[in-house]
Amino acid sequence: MAILKILTAPNSILTTKAGEVKEINTEVRHLIKDLKETLAVQDEPEGVGIAATQVGKPWRLFLVADEITKAVTVYINPEITYLSKESFEEKHPEEDDQVMEGCLSVPDIYGKVRRSNEVELTYMNEEGQIQEEHATGLRATFIQHEYDHIEGILFTQRVLAEGNDLYRVIGDNWHKLRL
Numbered sequence: 350m351a352i353l354k355i356l357t358a359p360n361s362i363l364t365t366k367a368g369e370v371k372e373i374n375t376e377v378r379h380l381i382k383d384l385k386e387t388l389a390v391q392d393e394p395e396g397v398g399i400a401a402t403q404v405g406k407p408w409r410l411f412l413v414a415d416e417i418t419k420a421v422t423v424y425i426n427p428e429i430t431y432l433s434k435e436s437f438e439e440k441h442p443e444e445d446d447q448v449m450e451g452c453l454s455v456p457d458i459y460g461k462v463r464r465s466n467e468v469e470l471t472y473m474n475e476e477g478q479i480q481e482e483h484a485t486g487l488r489a490t491f492i493q494h495e496y497d498h499i500e501g502i503l504f505t506q507r508v509l510a511e512g513n514d515l516y517r518v519i520g521d522n523w524h525k526l527r528l
């Protein structure tokens with residue numbers, strides 16, 4: 350058991366597409382256990398998800414915690430099968446502060462990313478069983494963020510590609526980054 354060091358950008362593992370998990374062996378089970386512990390201790394900011402690539406393992410595996418219960422779902426070799434056209438922001442115009450995304454691998458940086466309000470995916474759980482999930486709202490956003498990690502995409506790339514601003518947050522102050 351261990352708290353793993355989270356890689357921060359720039360790091361080529363964070364921007365390289367990860368490979369399939371071939372077998373849920375001891376090494377993979379160990380990693381899952383360590384990722385759970387590593388995610389659980391993130392409180393500044395609180396972590397809602399973590400991908401294997403963020404701790405230097407180029408595997409298609411990530412975890413997402415339930416916002417309320419904190420129960421963690423382990424997604425192995427996930428495949429997204431549906432993304433709604435409607436975005437989180439379109440569905441929840443009142444929650445405009447929620448569309449600011451951040452990432453443990455890009456500390457103190459936030460920005461707005463367009464995410465589908467609904468996502469469907471299939472994945473393998475820790476027991477090797479194929480599962481399906483239909484997620485909505487913020488959970489759908491978290492899943493899309495983590496899925497991007499195993500595709501080697503950082504949210505900051507999306508912020509910039511969408512023409513939005515990046516902010517560095519120091520205490521309560523938001524500073525727009527000039528790039």
Ligand code: ZN
Nearest residue numbers: 451452453454
């Ligand atoms: Zn992230």
